[in-house]
Amino acid sequence: MMFWILAAILIAIASGFVLLPVWRERRKSGNWSVPGIAAIAALVPATLGLYLHVTTWSEQPQREAMLPAVEEMVAGLAERLQQNPNDVDGWMILGQSYIALGRYPEARDALRQAWQRSPAPDDELRLALGEAEALADRQSLVGEAGELFETVLANDPGNAKALWYGGLSALLSGKAETARQRWSKLLELDPPEAVAQVLREQLVQLGGRVAAQPDTPGSSDTEAATPALRLRISVAEHLRAQLDQSSSLFIFARSREGGPPVAVVRHPAATLPGEFSLGDENAMIPGRSLQDFDVLTVVARVSASGQPTAQSGDLFGDILFEPAPQTQLIDLVIDEVVP
Numbered sequence: 001m002m003f004w005i006l007a008a009i010l011i012a013i014a015s016g017f018v019l020l021p022v023w024r025e026r027r028k029s030g031n032w033s034v035p036g037i038a039a040i041a042a043l044v045p046a047t048l049g050l051y052l053h054v055t056t057w058s059e060q061p062q063r064e065a066m067l068p069a070v071e072e073m074v075a076g077l078a079e080r081l082q083q084n085p086n087d088v089d090g091w092m093i094l095g096q097s098y099i100a101l102g103r104y105p106e107a108r109d110a111l112r113q114a115w116q117r118s119p120a121p122d123d124e125l126r127l128a129l130g131e132a133e134a135l136a137d138r139q140s141l142v143g144e145a146g147e148l149f150e151t152v153l154a155n156d157p158g159n160a161k162a163l164w165y166g167g168l169s170a171l172l173s174g175k176a177e178t179a180r181q182r183w184s185k186l187l188e189l190d191p192p193e194a195v196a197q198v199l200r201e202q203l204v205q206l207g208g209r210v211a212a213q214p215d216t217p218g219s220s221d222t223e224a225a226t227p228a229l230r231l232r233i234s235v236a237e238h239l240r241a242q243l244d245q246s247s248s249l250f251i252f253a254r255s256r257e258g259g260p261p262v263a264v265v266r267h268p269a270a271t272l273p274g275e276f277s278l279g280d281e282n283a284m285i286p287g288r289s290l291q292d293f294d295v296l297t298v299v300a301r302v303s304a305s306g307q308p309t310a311q312s313g314d315l316f317g318d319i320l321f322e323p324a325p326q327t328q329l330i331d332l333v334i335d336e337v338v339p
Contacts, residue, residue: 074101081113088118092125095132104135123152127161134165141169153182160189197281229253229290229321229330233300234273236335239315245270248303251278253296256320262288262296269302275329296321300332314338 074097081090091114098107111129115121130148133140140146146169152162167182180203187199231251235243249272252264263282278298280289290296301316310316317334 070097070101074098078110085113086117088114091117092128095128099128099132099135104132107132108136123155123159123162126152127159130165131161141165142173145169146173158185158189160186160191163189193283229278229298229323231276231278231298231300231332232273232329233276233317233332233334235302235315236317236333239335239337242315242337243269243272243302244304248306249300250303250308251276251298251300253278253290253298253321255293256295256297260284262290262293264308266308272302272334290323293323296323298332300334301338302334310338312338 074094077090077094077097081087081094084090091110095107095111095114098104098110108129111125111132114125115129118125126148130145130152133145133148145165149162149166149169152159153166156162163182163186167179167186170176170178170182183199183203187196187203190196191199233249233251245268247269249267249269250264251267252261254261261284263278263280264284265276265278265282267276278290280291283289297318298321299316299318301310301314303311303314305311314337315334316336316338317332319330319332321330
């Protein structure tokens with residue numbers, strides 16, 4: 001259960017990173033950015049991949065040993081369902097397993113099997129199928145998937161996942177006020193701070209008013225808004241010819257000892273060279289702070305595939321950083337290539 005909660009949180013964060021510029025383009029030109037909308041859908045599997053795979057840039061024996069076992073279990077379940085196709089719960093588990101593995105068309109097919117065999121589909125199945133439909137085909141958010149989330153919201157107006165996807169569906173359908181209302185309600189449900197930050201930023205872009213956050217002892221508004229790290233990122237001269245402007249730039253910090261990323265941001269590679277910030281507002285796990293670590297490894301990687309996991313040919317650079325109470329501007333040069 002914790003995995004699915006965390007996965008939903010990360011999906012919300014990642015989609016938010018792209019949704020803001022897409023909405024700005026809409027307000028500026030009057031038209032939706034098709035590449036931007038496509039990027040929203042692409043970021044969802046990227047986010048899950050980031051959580052599951054990006055722990056270090058080196059070999060990860062434990063992960064590599066674990067994934068084949070998971071694949072084998074999923075394959076075994078799929079085979080069993082061929083012998084017992086009326087097992088609705090089995091199709092549900094298979095569909096959600098495929099989502100976790102990033103196999104979205106197969107997840108959609110499995111959950112459709114569950115839907116067809118369920119005498120009375122409930123909201124849990126509607127949410128799972130709607131998510132799989134949206135991940136497999138972004139256009140379904142203004143079609144079948146959107147309708148499923150609408151039904152869930154009619155039955156359960158406070159459902160967090162339906163509020164998120166329902167807001168995204170509304171925005172893509174040109175119903176900005178509906179999106180604003182749904183995300184305002186989601187914010188009122190007191191989500192983790194990482195999600196709340198994305199929602200607040202989006203609501204501002206949608207013309208909504210966001211209540212000020214209560215002060216914590218010993219903090220000030222200025223301190224809360226100050227990033228812990230400012231980076232001036234450039235590309236080494238010998239690699240500039242290899243920089244694809246359409247690629248994605250991932251910037252993240254993790255403990256020097258390894259483990260999941262503490263904070264992460266994504267930008268278009270076209271923003272290089274430039275200045276970027278990374279702070280607690282970009283935290284991947286609520287309650288974790290860059291200040292909790294004596295030393296962090298900060299990595300900037302240009303991904304030609306748009307995926308957060310390192311692939312051969314990606315450009316990257318890293319540094320060791322010691323967090324300090326004051327904001328620091330440090331240089332990071334992308335000067336290596338993933339073999």
